[in-house]
Each structure stands twice: as structure tokens, then as C-alpha cells.
Amino acid sequence: xxxxxxxxxxxxxxxxxxxxxxxxxxxxxxxxxxxxxxxxxxxxxxxxxxxxxxxxxxxxxxxxxxxxxxxxxxxxxxxxxxxxxxx
Amino acid sequence: xxxxxxxxxxxxxxxxxxxxxxxxxxxxxxxxxxxxxxxxxxxxxxxxxxxxxxxxxxxxxxxxxxxxxxxxxxxxxxxxxxxxxxxxxxxxxxxxxxxxxxxxxxxxxxxxxxxxxxxxxxxxxxxxxxxxxxxxxxxxxxxxxxxxxxxxxxxxxxxxxxxxxxxxxxxxxxxxxxxxxxxxxxxxxxxxxxxxxxxxxxxxxxxxxxxxxxxxxxxxxxxxxxxxxxxxxx
Numbered sequence: 001x002x003x004x005x006x007x008x009x010x011x012x013x014x015x016x017x018x019x020x021x022x023x024x025x026x027x028x029x030x031x032x033x034x035x036x037x038x039x040x041x042x043x044x045x046x047x048x049x050x051x052x053x054x055x056x057x058x059x060x061x062x063x064x065x066x067x068x069x070x071x072x073x074x075x076x077x078x079x080x081x082x083x084x085x086x087x
Numbered sequence: 088x089x090x091x092x093x094x095x096x097x098x099x100x101x102x103x104x105x106x107x108x109x110x111x112x113x114x115x116x117x118x119x120x121x122x123x124x125x126x127x128x129x130x131x132x133x134x135x136x137x138x139x140x141x142x143x144x145x146x147x148x149x150x151x152x153x154x155x156x157x158x159x160x161x162x163x164x165x166x167x168x169x170x171x172x173x174x175x176x177x178x179x180x181x182x183x184x185x186x187x188x189x190x191x192x193x194x195x196x197x198x199x200x201x202x203x204x205x206x207x208x209x210x211x212x213x214x215x216x217x218x219x220x221x222x223x224x225x226x227x228x229x230x231x232x233x234x235x236x237x238x239x240x241x242x243x244x245x246x247x248x249x250x251x252x253x254x255x256x257x258x259x260x261x262x263x264x265x266x267x268x269x270x271x272x273x274x275x276x277x278x279x280x281x282x283x284x285x286x287x288x289x290x291x292x293x294x295x296x297x298x299x300x301x302x303x304x305x306x307x308x309x310x311x312x313x314x315x316x317x318x319x320x321x
Binding site: 002004005006008009010012013016017019020021022023024025026027029030031033034036039040041042043044045046047048049050062065066069070071072073074076077078080081084085 | 088089090091092093094122123148149153154157158159160161162163164165166168169170172173174175176180181182183184206207210212213214215216217219220267270279280284285288289292293296310311314315
């Protein structure tokens with residue numbers, strides 16, 4: 001049962017990049033319109049902007065980053081379950 | 088609606104991080120209560136699980152329900168994360184994406200739901216630089232506390248008067264409105280732009296984004312319920 005949800009999440013993560021709008025989201029648009037967008041400070045992160053560091057930025061890189069994210073959540077909660085079961 | 092670092096006064100983001108930590112701890116204790124049970128040591132010893140705890144008489148163990156519930160939390164977290172990557176276009180060069188607070192809270196209950204949204208925000212900030220590190224507390228307040236926890240109680244009160252699907256959709260729209268309003272307050276009180284400007288600009292654009300939130304929430308909710316019938320919530 002759970003497998004179908006996981007499959008759906010991976011499917012959405014893989015396809016989202018190809019169909020997603022590249023326009024700024026609500027907050028970013030407001031920041032641009034009122035001239036405080038440049039105040040944003042981006043901290044360094046492994047997959048900044050949802051793309052893998054060793055792939056050229058693009059839809060494929062974003063899809064891969066999305067799938068990694070989905071798998072990370074599955075692993076995280078599986079880990080929590082194992083951690084609390086073991087006690 | 089992920090606030091990056093630099094938009095907020097550090098005093099405000101720090102204070103909000105403190106409040107977020109308190110609320111999430113409370114949510115965690117509620118979920119822990121729901122997924123564990125106190126079992127007498129004697130019963131554990133009989134099951135061969137070893138009874139070496141110094142605690143007298145009994146200890147907390149994860150129940151069977153708890154095990155599947157945590158995995159369900161993982162499935163909802165990955166679904167919300169994936170769906171948030173899908174930016175849909177709205178008017179005039181702007182896009183929006185799902186927040187997922189109402190979806191998570193309706194599927195998992197208010198406490199587990201807001202924990203899941205907070206986990207999504209944490210991972211997005213740490214690994215994807217989507218939302219600032221200092222602003223994480225503010226983002227959790229906006230999208231996990233207002234977007235999931237408080238919105239859940241709006242959904243519950245709406246459900247008394249309207250059918251479930253309508254209550255979910257209205258609560259989803261309101262969750263985006265509330266989150267954008269609180270976000271505008273934070274930006275306004277930080278002195279980034281005047282408060283009135285922030286509120287009118289944020290709430291106006293999110294009134295439209297909220298409509299998509301309502302549609303995506305009900306669609307994913309129906310999909311989830313088809314695959315996994317209603318279970319106990321925490």
C-alpha cells in the first residue's frame with residue numbers, strides 16, 4: 001500500500017522539473033517587485049537550487065536531486081522507526 | 088514561501104526559532120505518546136526482549152501501530168516534498184507551489200502533520216538552500232505551525248458544517264492566506280518593507296496560490312485515501 005505512495009512521490013519528483021514554472025514564487029515575486037530580493041543571502045548547501053553539484057544545472061539534475069530528496073525522507077523515517085523499535 | 092536569510096531582523100528570526108522549538112517539542116511529545124505504549128518489564132522479559140531498565144516496573148515501547156504510523160509519516164513527508172517541487176504558474180510572471188500543511192495534518196493529525204512539514208522545511212534548508220538557516224524558525228512558524236497545526240483546527244471546525252472535501256479545500260486556502268499574512272508581518276516588523284505594503288502584496292498574490300493549494304490538497308488527499316484507508320490519527 002505504502003509502495004504506491006512512494007512510487008507517486010518519486011514520479012512527481014522526477015517529472016516536476018520538466019513541467020514546473022521557472023517564475024519566482026509568491027514571496028520571491030514580492031521581493032523583486034519591492035526591491036528587497038537582493039537582500040537574500042544564500043548559504044552554501046549540497047544541492048543548492050535543487051540541482052546536483054556534479055551535473056550541469058537543468059531538468060535532469062533537478063529530477064535527480066528531487067529523487068534523492070524523496071529517498072532521503074524515506075530513509076530518515078525508516079531510521080526513526082528502527083531507532084525507537086530497538087529500545 | 089520559503090524566507091531566505093537576509094529578509095528578517097535576526098532578533099525576530101531568533102525569537103521565532105525559539106517559539107518553533109517549543110511548539111515542535113510539544114508536537115513530538117504528543118506523537119511519542121500516540122506511537123508508544125508503556126509495557127511492564129515482566130511482559131518484555133517473557134517476550135525475550137531483555138529487562139535491564141533501571142526504571143521500575145515498566146518502559147515505553149513502539150507499538151505495531153506506531154511502527155506503521157512512522158512509515159506513513161515518511162511517505163507523507165516525501166509526497167509533500169516532491170509536490171512542493173512542482174511550481175505552477177499563476178498570473179504575471181509568478182508561480183506558486185504546494186505548502187502541504189493541511190494535507191499532512193488531515194492525513195496524520197495536527198501534531199505529526201506539523202512535525203512532517205517542519206522536517207521537510209529543515210531538509211530543504213540544509214540540503215537545497217531553499218529557505219534560510221536563520222529564517223528556519225520563521226518558516227516553521229509560517230508553514231508548519233500556522234500552515235498545518237492551526238489550520239487543522241480550522242478544518243475540524245469547518246467539518247462540523249460542511250462536507251469533508253469542502254472543509255479540506257477551504258482550510259487549505261486559509262492555510263496559505265494565514266501563512267502569507269504571518270510571513271508579511273515578519274518581513275514588515277523586520278523593517279525590510281513597510282508593514283502595510285508587505286501585507287497587501289503577500290496576501291493578494293497568495294489568495295490565488297491558495298486556490299491551487301486547495302485543488303492539489305484535495306487531489307492528493309483522495310489519492311492517498313484510495314491507497315491507504317483512514318487510520319487513527321495522533
